Amino acid sequence: MKLTTARVLAQYRGLWLVAAPDREPELVTARGKLPVTPVTGDFVGLDEAGSIAEVMPRHGVIVRRAPGEAADGQVLAVNVDLALVTEPLPDPNERRLERFAALAGSGDVPVALVLTKSDLDEDGYMKAAQLGRTLGVIDSVAVSVRTGEGIDVVRGLLDPGATTVLLGASGTGKSTLINTLLGEERQKTGEIRADGRGRHTTVTRELLTLPGGAFLIDTPGIRIAGLWDGAGDTFADVEELALGCRFSDCGHTTEPGCAVRAALPPERIEAWRKLQEELASIDDRRAKSRR
Numbered sequence: 419m420k421l422t423t424a425r426v427l428a429q430y431r432g433l434w435l436v437a438a439p440d441r442e443p444e445l446v447t448a449r450g451k452l453p454v455t456p457v458t459g460d461f462v463g464l465d466e467a468g469s470i471a472e473v474m475p476r477h478g479v480i481v482r483r484a485p486g487e488a489a490d491g492q493v494l495a496v497n498v499d500l501a502l503v504t505e506p507l508p509d510p511n512e513r514r515l516e517r518f519a520a521l522a523g524s525g526d527v528p529v530a531l532v533l534t535k536s537d538l539d540e541d542g543y544m545k546a547a548q549l550g551r552t553l554g555v556i557d558s559v560a561v562s563v564r565t566g567e568g569i570d571v572v573r574g575l576l577d578p579g580a581t582t583v584l585l586g587a588s589g590t591g592k593s594t595l596i597n598t599l600l601g602e603e604r605q606k607t608g609e610i611r612a613d614g615r616g617r618h619t620t621v622t623r624e625l626l627t628l629p630g631g632a633f634l635i636d637t638p639g640i641r642i643a644g645l646w647d648g649a650g651d652t653f654a655d656v657e658e659l660a661l662g663c664r665f666s667d668c669g670h671t672t673e674p675g676c677a678v679r680a681a682l683p684p685e686r687i688e689a690w691r692k693l694q695e696e697l698a699s700i701d702d703r704r705a706k707s708r709r
């Protein structure tokens with residue numbers, strides 16, 4: 419049977435937004451149970467009915483591994499050629515940068531450092547060079563959407579046909595940078611009505627095409643926060659702040675340098691802990707029943 423190759427632009431529960439050459443993006447289902455679940459960035463084969471019948475081999479995989487998670491983690495994006503890790507000036511958080519860089523590195527995705535808001539820091543250029551050396555990334559740049567500094571350097575990193583993902587905490591300026599790169603050809607955030615059990619869900623597109631022909635994976639679906647199995651976005655604040663904790667396995671109890679305790683009230687952290695315990699016990703039960 420002849421399959422049509424398409425690329426996954428965004429993923430939802432049991433539905434994928436895919437684009438095939440010369441066709442409008444469309445929402446499709448999968449044909450039966452596939453050996454791997456298609457994710458944003460996947461190349462897939464569509465059958466005659468328009469369903470996903472096959473997922474092509476992947477490279478450049480970005481996986482989110484939640485601490486203590488038994489399974490392989492959650493695949494966030496695939497076929498990624500470059501990760502731009504963003505952190506804002508004047509006070510870039512080196513530890514957070516390391517974690518995002520490690521996330522990309524473990525999927526064999528090269529990393530470039532982008533320090534944003536350089537208009538707020540006279541030494542942005544130097545800080546970028548220094549941090550770039552420390553982190554061992556392929557390139558580093560200080561950018562400002564206000565002054566335009568560094569924007570052309572970023573553009574130069576985005577090769578036509580290559581896929582780049584932006585990784586960075588909330589507020590580091592990812593959306594603003596994407597809008598600047600999209601320029602005139604800013605895509606309207608696609609509002610697609612997906613028929614999920616009679617309800618209409620508003621979804622947004624995640625894989626964008628830039629004017630020069632480079633692909634950019636926008637991060638709502640990749641926002642490191644809020645991706646815990648079963649947790650949805652409920653504790654996005656905790657997950658994101660945790661990236662700034664001194665220890666990567668911080669339990670947010672008595673550890674020094676805990677960014678979560680510094681920012682959130684104890685009740686919130688307690689609620690998060692309860693959920694973690696629940697999730698852990700679900701994992702336990704699953705493992706037992708498998709045995």
Ligand SMILES: Nc1nc2c(ncn2[C@@H]2O[C@H](COP(=O)(O)OP(=O)(O)OP(=O)(O)O)[C@@H](O)[C@H]2O)c(=O)[nH]1
Nearest residue numbers: 535536561562563564587588589590591592593594
């Ligand atoms: N001074 C200055 N502010 C900037 C710059 N880029 C972004 N900002 C501001 O930083 C704030 C956060 O920017 P966003 O683009 O929303 O950040 P984000 O990373 O997309 O955040 P999320 O959408 O929460 O993931 C906004 O108020 C921007 O106006 C810059 O180059 N200079």
Ligand SMILES: [Zn+2]
Nearest residue numbers: 663668670676
């Ligand atoms: Zn902590």
